[in-house]
Amino acid sequence: xxxxxxxxxxxxxxxxxxxxxxxxxxxxxxxxxxxxxxxxxxxxxxxxxxxxxxxxxxxxxxxxxxxxxxxxxxxxxxxxxxxxxxxxxxxxxxxxxxxxxxxxxxxxxxxxxxxxxxxxxxxxxxxxxxxxxxxxxxxxxxxxxxxxxxxxxxxxxxxxxxxxxxxxxxxxxxxxxxxxxxxxxxxxxxxxxxxxxxxxxxxxxxxxxxxxxxxxxxxxxxxxxxxxxxxxxxxxxxxxxxxxxxxxxxxxxxxxxxxxxxxxxxxxxxxxxxxxxxxxxxxxxxxxxxxxxxxxxxxxxxxxxxxxxxxxxxxxxxxxxxxxxxxxxxxxxxxxxxxxxxxxxxxxxxxxxxxxxxxxxxxxxxxxxxxxxxxxxxxxxxxxxxxxxxxxxxxxxxxxxxxxxxxxxxxxxxxxxxxxxxxxxxxxxxxxxxxxxxxxxxxxxxxxxxxxxxxxxxxxxxxxxxxxxxxxxxxxxxxx
Amino acid sequence: xxxxxxxxxxxxxxxxxxxxxxxxxxxxxxxxxxxxxxxxxxxxxxxxxxxxxxxxxxxxxxxxxxxxxxxxxxxxxxxxxxxxxxxxxxxxxxxxxxxxxxxxxxxxxxxxxxxxxxxxxxxxxxxxxxxxxxxxxxxxxxxxxxxxxxxxxxxxxxxxxxxxxxxxxxxxxxxxxxxxxxxxxxxxxxxxxxxxxxxxxxxxxxxxxx
Amino acid sequence: xxxxxxxxxxxxxxxxxxxxxxxxxxxxxxxxxxxxxxxxxxxxxxxxxxxxxxxxxxxxxxxxxxxxxxxxxxxxxxxxxxxxxxxxxxxxxxxxxxxxxxxxxxxxxxxxxxxxxxxxxxxxxxxxxxxxxxxxxxxxxxxxxxxxxxxxxxxxxxxxxxxxxxxxxxxxxxxxxxxxxxxxxxxxxxxxxxxxxxxxxxxxxxxxxxxxxxxxxxxxxxxxxxxxxxxxxxxxxxxxxxxxxxxxxxxxxxxxxxxxxxxxxxxxxxxxxxxxxxxxxxxxxxxxxxxxxxxxxxxx
Numbered sequence: 001x002x003x004x005x006x007x008x009x010x011x012x013x014x015x016x017x018x019x020x021x022x023x024x025x026x027x028x029x030x031x032x033x034x035x036x037x038x039x040x041x042x043x044x045x046x047x048x049x050x051x052x053x054x055x056x057x058x059x060x061x062x063x064x065x066x067x068x069x070x071x072x073x074x075x076x077x078x079x080x081x082x083x084x085x086x087x088x089x090x091x092x093x094x095x096x097x098x099x100x101x102x103x104x105x106x107x108x109x110x111x112x113x114x115x116x117x118x119x120x121x122x123x124x125x126x127x128x129x130x131x132x133x134x135x136x137x138x139x140x141x142x143x144x145x146x147x148x149x150x151x152x153x154x155x156x157x158x159x160x161x162x163x164x165x166x167x168x169x170x171x172x173x174x175x176x177x178x179x180x181x182x183x184x185x186x187x188x189x190x191x192x193x194x195x196x197x198x199x200x201x202x203x204x205x206x207x208x209x210x211x212x213x214x215x216x217x218x219x220x221x222x223x224x225x226x227x228x229x230x231x232x233x234x235x236x237x238x239x240x241x242x243x244x245x246x247x248x249x250x251x252x253x254x255x256x257x258x259x260x261x262x263x264x265x266x267x268x269x270x271x272x273x274x275x276x277x278x279x280x281x282x283x284x285x286x287x288x289x290x291x292x293x294x295x296x297x298x299x300x301x302x303x304x305x306x307x308x309x310x311x312x313x314x315x316x317x318x319x320x321x322x323x324x325x326x327x328x329x330x331x332x333x334x335x336x337x338x339x340x341x342x343x344x345x346x347x348x349x350x351x352x353x354x355x356x357x358x359x360x361x362x363x364x365x366x367x368x369x370x371x372x373x374x375x376x377x378x379x380x381x382x383x384x385x386x387x388x389x390x391x392x393x394x395x396x397x398x399x400x401x402x403x404x405x406x407x408x409x410x411x412x413x414x415x416x417x418x419x420x421x422x423x424x425x426x427x428x429x430x431x432x433x434x435x436x437x438x439x440x441x442x443x444x445x446x447x448x449x450x451x452x453x454x455x456x457x458x459x460x461x462x463x464x465x466x467x468x469x470x471x472x473x474x475x476x477x478x479x480x
Numbered sequence: 481x482x483x484x485x486x487x488x489x490x491x492x493x494x495x496x497x498x499x500x501x502x503x504x505x506x507x508x509x510x511x512x513x514x515x516x517x518x519x520x521x522x523x524x525x526x527x528x529x530x531x532x533x534x535x536x537x538x539x540x541x542x543x544x545x546x547x548x549x550x551x552x553x554x555x556x557x558x559x560x561x562x563x564x565x566x567x568x569x570x571x572x573x574x575x576x577x578x579x580x581x582x583x584x585x586x587x588x589x590x591x592x593x594x595x596x597x598x599x600x601x602x603x604x605x606x607x608x609x610x611x612x613x614x615x616x617x618x619x620x621x622x623x624x625x626x627x628x629x630x631x632x633x634x635x636x637x638x639x640x641x642x643x644x645x646x647x648x649x650x651x652x653x654x655x656x657x658x659x660x661x662x663x664x665x666x667x668x669x670x671x672x673x674x675x676x677x678x679x680x681x682x683x684x685x686x687x688x689x690x
Numbered sequence: 691x692x693x694x695x696x697x698x699x700x701x702x703x704x705x706x707x708x709x710x711x712x713x714x715x716x717x718x719x720x721x722x723x724x725x726x727x728x729x730x731x732x733x734x735x736x737x738x739x740x741x742x743x744x745x746x747x748x749x750x751x752x753x754x755x756x757x758x759x760x761x762x763x764x765x766x767x768x769x770x771x772x773x774x775x776x777x778x779x780x781x782x783x784x785x786x787x788x789x790x791x792x793x794x795x796x797x798x799x800x801x802x803x804x805x806x807x808x809x810x811x812x813x814x815x816x817x818x819x820x821x822x823x824x825x826x827x828x829x830x831x832x833x834x835x836x837x838x839x840x841x842x843x844x845x846x847x848x849x850x851x852x853x854x855x856x857x858x859x860x861x862x863x864x865x866x867x868x869x870x871x872x873x874x875x876x877x878x879x880x881x882x883x884x885x886x887x888x889x890x891x892x893x894x895x896x897x898x899x900x901x902x903x904x905x906x907x908x909x910x911x912x913x914x915x916x917x918x919x920x921x922x923x924x925x926x927x928x929x930x931x932x933x934x935x936x937x938x939x940x941x942x943x944x945x946x947x948x949x950x951x952x953x954x955x956x957x958x959x960x961x962x963x964x965x966x967x968x969x970x971x972x973x974x975x976x977x978x979x980x981x982x983x984x985x986x987x988x989x990x
Contacts, residue, residue: 122652129659156624159660160615163631166656167608170638173646182646199591484857487982491861494974498967571967578974585981599985 003051007060010044014110018103025095030102037106038078045074048117059185061119064473069116069250072327073243076334077109079448083235083338090345090439097141104137108239115247120185121172124251125165128215131244132158138236139228150231157224158214165211165251168204175200189258198264205268208255216248217302218309219278229298234344237294238337241301242330249308249326256312257477272313277403279306284410287417292350293343296421297336300376303414304329310407311391314398319475321390324460328383331456332375335449339368342446343425345439352421356430361438366426368449373422375456377415383460482522486603489515490581493610497577498570501562502555505626506548512633513544523640527647538654547629547661555622565619576613581606600641607634625664632657693768693920696936700943701916702727707944711951726912733905741898743803751798752903756910758791763913766920767842769927769935778839781829785822788873792818799895810894817879817891820969821872827976828865831983845924858982863925865972865979870918872969874911877954879965919943
């Protein structure tokens with residue numbers, strides 16, 4: 001009972017803070033509101049961790065997946081607010097656009113928390129819609145023609161995807177019809193796993209999977225996310241490319257648990273394999289010709305999500321590897337995006353061709369970029385090396401050798417493109433670089449990225465027992 | 481009577497595929513809204529009256545009247561040219577729409593579940609794919625929005641099929657409808673009309689990787 | 691026998707009524723109702739001129755066209771009286787007889803060696819090809835609905851009761867009227883008045899015919915009109931008892947002619963590219979009629 005009240009209280013306070021920030025013009029008061037939101041978010045995360053394993057009023061649950069992702073979300077959002085503040089100070093924003101930015105970010109983080117915690121597919125759906133709304137307000141921040149184009153594409157594709165998820169929910173209710181129950185919560189669906197109508201379940205999976213690929217960043221709906229991450233300001237882009245992709249994963253994963261013990265699990269795995277391999281393929285192609293740094297990071301995100309879904313489809317230790325991978329990826333990708341603000345401050349451009357010799361102008365930031373690059377391409381000692389190793393082992397153990405070889409080849413191409421670009425940014429000198437245009441920024445801004453990158457390494461190489469237990473608990477519902 | 485209305489609904493889809501002018505599109509979508517009003521009234525007998533009145537109001541006010549009038553207003557305000565410019569000629573659109581309808585009928589035949597009235601499935605899925613087809617083959621942004629509205633109508637039909645047991649899903653569908661219409665139409669097409677002179681998708685090609 | 695006589699009678703004045711309606715609607719008094727008949731009689735008295743580039747085909751085509759229409763006439767029933775030829779599957783016989791006549795028309799047009807006529811012939815072939823599935827699906831749906839496969843039995847056993855069958859009946863009537871318009875090359879598919887190069891379809895095919903041949907072709911056209919009018923009136927007169935059925939038959943034919951006249955006066959012909967769309971749309975509507983019949987029969 002108390003949990004229910006706390007949850008509603010959290011939502012209510014968060015939304016009111018967002019509205020207050022939107023209407024209040026005083027900057028100091030707004031900063032107070034932002035700090036109070038961060039305290040609220042952290043407090044709520046602690047509360048959820050303490051109340052682990054309680055399901056309340058059939059709509060929300062605090063299981064291991066929710067706890068893990070919620071902790072990740074809170075940490076990244078604290079850093080994101082910090083960097084947003086620096087970004088907005090550097091860019092001379094008006095009060096109004098600043099307020100809209102922060103309100104939208106608060107709504108985004110709140111909806112993400114609620115979506116992670118939800119136990120009912122319709123609740124996930126509603127909060128995913130809210131994330132679309134708030135994310136588009138963030139993307140439209142600069143209000144120029146490119147931003148408009150990116151926002152339009154994002155909203156349109158996400159609207160279509162949300163409609164697809166809704167159709168999937170309708171088919172799911174049809175699948176549930178002959179069991180006599182009308183409760184669409186995940187726990188209820190798991191209970192009636194064996195008696196769901198197979199045909200409708202297949203259709204439901206197809207539509208829900210396609211719908212959530214817009215958030216997750218897989219074929220076929222990934223295009224929205226690329227433009228979104230390119231146009232949004234870098235701290236918002238960090239959120240979009242880490243925790244927003246996680247909500248897509250949550251939507252698919254909770255549904256996948258339901259069908260993993262039914263007859264259609266092989267068919268579903270086939271669909272996921274096709275989507276994942278195509279995504280990695282497309283990421284490889286685009287990364288070899290991309291020239292915009294943020295787009296490069298975005299395509300790398302698609303490749304990682306493809307790997308995560310490969311792990312899910314392969315089974316066995318792949319489940320563990322997939323969840324580990326998604327948590328580590330959130331930390332690594334967001335730190336790369338945070339570092340991008342500094343790259344932009346130095347070079348004033350997003351184009352790779354016009355950047356170079358970053359080591360000379362910002363050595364600490366360059367170390368961050370180098371470390372982030374090593375982590376993102378999953379070279380040791382990155383934590384993602386461990387998770388990718390688990391995923392590949394799972395692919396090998398499930399006799400999908402051809403897929404493994406193909407994906408390894410594609411990953412080689414991706415690593416090559418990524419290295420080519422990053423090495424150029426870091427080391428290659430550019431002629432005629434105007435040094436007077438560099439904006440001033442403090443070297444201490446890189447601290448958050450170091451924290452995240454080392455967290456990623458630590459969680460991968462020497463994870464604490466609590467973390468391992470949580471991960472094992474998430475995969476315990478899956479078939480062996 | 482429900483079957484009659486649904487067959488007229490499919491005929492309206494065929495008519496959309498050969499229509500030339502944007503105003504015709506808006507009018508046909510309005511007609512579809514009225515048809516859905518009738519179907520809702522006849523189908524949802526078992527949910528409570530207050531909910532039913534809400535759903536009926538939404539169908540009439542939003543789908544049939546407000547959104548088409550707003551689209552016509554936008555066309556006038558942005559001076560969008562009258563023709564819908566397709567990438568493929570209308571004849572091929574008509575053939576493809578017919579093929580979509582035939583394939584959904586064939587797929588529906590292979591379902592052996594008696595839980596669903598098959599005509600709802602046929603209408604919903606063919607409307608969905610026709611809407612997607614319109615989005616993919618028309619140049620103007622406003623026709624993309626109209627394709628999305630057609631998809632919404634199809635989803636609404638499907639939610640009516642299960643609406644008697646789970647009225648919450650019909651309500652969710654209405655929330656989706658209102659949210660999408662207000663957001664997409666109210667905010668963005670307005671903005672896009674202000675920024676771009678010709679409301680063509682060709683203008684939205686600056687974000688690419690080259 | 692009865693239906694043959696009635697159709698022959700109706701064909702005498704059908705085209706005249708159309709032309710008279712159009713004239714009155716444009717404010718003129720117009721020619722008399724039997725003027726087309728008098729034109730045909732005049733043509734029969736004239737001699738024929740044959741071009742030197744033509745062959746046997748050109749000489750026999752009008753006769754084959756005319757005779758195919760006359761034989762097709764024989765299959766049409768009237769209310770509860772069979773046509774002279776009536777067997778299972780006779781609607782297929784009917785459709786392909788008309789196609790035979792049209793085929794000879796087309797090849798005789800190409801035979802003249804003129805590029806105009808070739809162009810008209812290709813358009814005519816396209817429209818007939820697109821309209822053919824519509825006709826078969828339509829009559830086939832009704833055959834499925836009533837369980838019989840001959841014209842006489844289909845119309846006799848057709849009972850329209852529930853809402854959905856009324857809808858199917860209305861849609862079927864619309865498709866049939868449009869097919870009649872296509873077959874007879876009237877608006878909105880083809881304008882019988884224009885003799886301009888790029889817009890003619892049927893008229894252009896008979897440019898080179900003269901005298902007796904032209905008379906045959908024109909009278910075949912009038913017979914076709916009356917024939918389609920008879921098919922359409924069959925929908926309505928099955929349930930009326932005998933005393934009233936002949937006057938109502940003529941009434942329906944006259945109304946049909948007047949409606950065609952009105953449509954021709956007020957609607958312009960479609961753009962050429964829209965014609966093929968429109969005709970194919972008829973096929974799609976026929977598919978929907980078929981689907982509706984499946985629904986009614988609960989085979990779906």
